[in-house]
Amino acid sequence: MHTILSSATTTVRIGDDQPFAIIGERINPTGRKIFQQQLRAGDLSRVEIDVKEQVAGGAMLLDVNMGTPLADEAELMRQAVPLIQGLTDLPLVIDSSIIEVLDAGLAVYQGKALVNSVTAEDERMDAILPIVKKYGAAVIGLPNDEEEIPEDPARRLELVRKLIGTATGKYKIPVEDIVIDPLAMPVGADTLHPSRTIETIALIKAEFGVNMTLGASNVSFGMPDRHTIASAFLPIAISAGLTSAIMDARSPQIVRAVKAADLVLNRDEWGANWISAHRAAQKAAAEAQAQGTT
Amino acid sequence: MHTILSSATTTVRIGDDQPFAIIGERINPTGRKIFQQQLRAGDLSRVEIDVKEQVAGGAMLLDVNMGTPLADEAELMRQAVPLIQGLTDLPLVIDSSIIEVLDAGLAVYQGKALVNSVTAEDERMDAILPIVKKYGAAVIGLPNDEEEIPEDPARRLELVRKLIGTATGKYKIPVEDIVIDPLAMPVGADTLHPSRTIETIALIKAEFGVNMTLGASNVSFGMPDRHTIASAFLPIAISAGLTSAIMDARSPQIVRAVKAADLVLNRDEWGANWISAHRAAQKAAAEAQAQGTT
Numbered sequence: 001m002h003t004i005l006s007s008a009t010t011t012v013r014i015g016d017d018q019p020f021a022i023i024g025e026r027i028n029p030t031g032r033k034i035f036q037q038q039l040r041a042g043d044l045s046r047v048e049i050d051v052k053e054q055v056a057g058g059a060m061l062l063d064v065n066m067g068t069p070l071a072d073e074a075e076l077m078r079q080a081v082p083l084i085q086g087l088t089d090l091p092l093v094i095d096s097s098i099i100e101v102l103d104a105g106l107a108v109y110q111g112k113a114l115v116n117s118v119t120a121e122d123e124r125m126d127a128i129l130p131i132v133k134k135y136g137a138a139v140i141g142l143p144n145d146e147e148e149i150p151e152d153p154a155r156r157l158e159l160v161r162k163l164i165g166t167a168t169g170k171y172k173i174p175v176e177d178i179v180i181d182p183l184a185m186p187v188g189a190d191t192l193h194p195s196r197t198i199e200t201i202a203l204i205k206a207e208f209g210v211n212m213t214l215g216a217s218n219v220s221f222g223m224p225d226r227h228t229i230a231s232a233f234l235p236i237a238i239s240a241g242l243t244s245a246i247m248d249a250r251s252p253q254i255v256r257a258v259k260a261a262d263l264v265l266n267r268d269e270w271g272a273n274w275i276s277a278h279r280a281a282q283k284a285a286a287e288a289q290a291q292g293t294t
Numbered sequence: 295m296h297t298i299l300s301s302a303t304t305t306v307r308i309g310d311d312q313p314f315a316i317i318g319e320r321i322n323p324t325g326r327k328i329f330q331q332q333l334r335a336g337d338l339s340r341v342e343i344d345v346k347e348q349v350a351g352g353a354m355l356l357d358v359n360m361g362t363p364l365a366d367e368a369e370l371m372r373q374a375v376p377l378i379q380g381l382t383d384l385p386l387v388i389d390s391s392i393i394e395v396l397d398a399g400l401a402v403y404q405g406k407a408l409v410n411s412v413t414a415e416d417e418r419m420d421a422i423l424p425i426v427k428k429y430g431a432a433v434i435g436l437p438n439d440e441e442e443i444p445e446d447p448a449r450r451l452e453l454v455r456k457l458i459g460t461a462t463g464k465y466k467i468p469v470e471d472i473v474i475d476p477l478a479m480p481v482g483a484d485t486l487h488p489s490r491t492i493e494t495i496a497l498i499k500a501e502f503g504v505n506m507t508l509g510a511s512n513v514s515f516g517m518p519d520r521h522t523i524a525s526a527f528l529p530i531a532i533s534a535g536l537t538s539a540i541m542d543a544r545s546p547q548i549v550r551a552v553k554a555a556d557l558v559l560n561r562d563e564w565g566a567n568w569i570s571a572h573r574a575a576q577k578a579a580a581e582a583q584a585q586g587t588t
Binding site: 194 | 481482485486488489492513517518519522523525526527529530532533534550551554555557558559560562563564565568569572
């Protein structure tokens with residue numbers, strides 16, 4: 001099953017026979033005080049660096065979140081989307097917990113975006129899914145509801161059933177435009193959390209075969225050497241059925257881990273991507289040395 | 295199921311509820327010309343460095359292979375085993391394709407060793423399994439026979455059935471003393487090879503629940519950035535059921551990947567190993583800096 005996303009000029013296909021889809025997580029003011037101050041002052045200049053670094057790192061889509069306390073998030077999103085689309089051809093993920101912000105971002109977006117996100121709560125689905133349908137977007141669905149963020153993979157699967165049932169039945173959104181987030185929680189809080197996520201991925205793959213994404217940085221939250229944890233967790237999750245992640249695309253270690261998973265899981269025919277990436281890195285290193293910049 | 299191996303003083307338990315068992319691959323003259331020359335001259339001094347580096351890197355067992363063209367391999371093994379047991383408390387893996395060499399190594403070994411390896415060929419089983427039984431050792435079994443090294447995971451599983459049937463039935467070797475190698479072949483030769491290995495691991499785990507090991511370096515043979523490939527492949531294989539690997543224990547990247555897999559697969563309670571390893575690395579770095587050696 002392929003989820004197809006696009007900008008005005010570029011199409012990205014997410015699927016388990018495709019290279020793993022790397023969604024850059026960086027354009028997000030959470031935990032970035034200076035960026036928050038800039039956004040409150042209406043200054044979006046930092047976004048240019050974030051776009052460049054993530055594109056250079058290997059991002060294939062970019063998440064855009066403007067959630068800043070005491071700022072007009074809808075207005076920021078309305079400005080950020082065309083700004084970013086002027087900087088890169090990569091498709092975008094419009095990320096907000098506020099419905100008006102999602103609407104504002106989708107209204108100015110060129111192409112087919114991914115909406116981040118909707119839960120299995122009735123009220124949220126009834127508010128967000130009509131907007132997704134209106135703009136012909138795709139949407140990330142989270143298996144939690146009014147009651148709980150369930151730990152049990154079987155309960156998460158039930159909520160995925162509800163979510164996919166409502167989105168495809170009531171709102172006529174094609175199932176391939178639904179990307180499920182199996183929920184990744186910190187291993188530091190409970191060493192069983194990653195196993196629950198991996199089991200959820202396998203259950204969802206077996207029953208629906210839909211594409212899946214998750215916030216990869218959640219897993220290592222609070223632990224030392226976070227990139228190595230993500231670099232081991234993601235290959236396992238990919239082998240279970242994960243087809244995309246919102247992740248640190250600026251980390252060569254994590255990006256290389258994902259590309260190696262593509263290679264060993266037969267999503268890189270003849271190893272062509274692996275070898276060409278290695279040659280490009282060698283060439284870049286040689287040029288940098290020749291210019292005396294190392 | 296636990297495979298228990300020991301030296302005179304130290305016991306190592308291999309199992310899917312245990313930290314992944316890292317078997318150092320380095321004490322092996324294959325592809326090491328200088329080491330071969332030394333061994334032909336009866337000089338085993340290099341072994342001391344190999345032991346130290348692998349112990350420092352995190353090896354939990356050490357493979358010992360003395361296969362050197364034009365040398366008396368049995369005599370080298372007879373000398374190497376007590377030499378290495380004098381240098382480290384880690385249990386050893388006695389590695390040879392020659393039956394007399396296995397016998398020579400086991401005869402002088404203190405503790406319970408792992409024999410590397412026996413195939414599913416009748417002649418090999420009838421020669422090697424009695425020796426394994428005689429010394430109360432454990433043994434690595436490879437699912438290939440006179441006819442073929444099969445590609446098909448279902449065919450490998452059939453040969454595992456034959457191997458385990460013969461070892462436990464005819465030779466009364468306890469099933470927990472059989473460690474199966476699901477066969478890892480280079481991704482550079484065929485990008486489907488790693489998937490076949492992973493599928494074989496899952497089939498063997500489902501039918502027998504035995505411990506498994508493989509030569510991790512085989513997977514990346516001939517490709518650039520080999521350590522990153524191993525660092526993605528091993529976590530996937532571990533999540534499928536691999537409980538041990540003969541690997542480059544001197545590579546911090548691969549060892550850390552395996553430890554991260556332990557963490558996210560709930561084999562590192564409270565993340566205690568992960569955190570203490572990080573603190574030890576920080577302390578070592580600080581001391582090195584204080585001494586001006588970095």
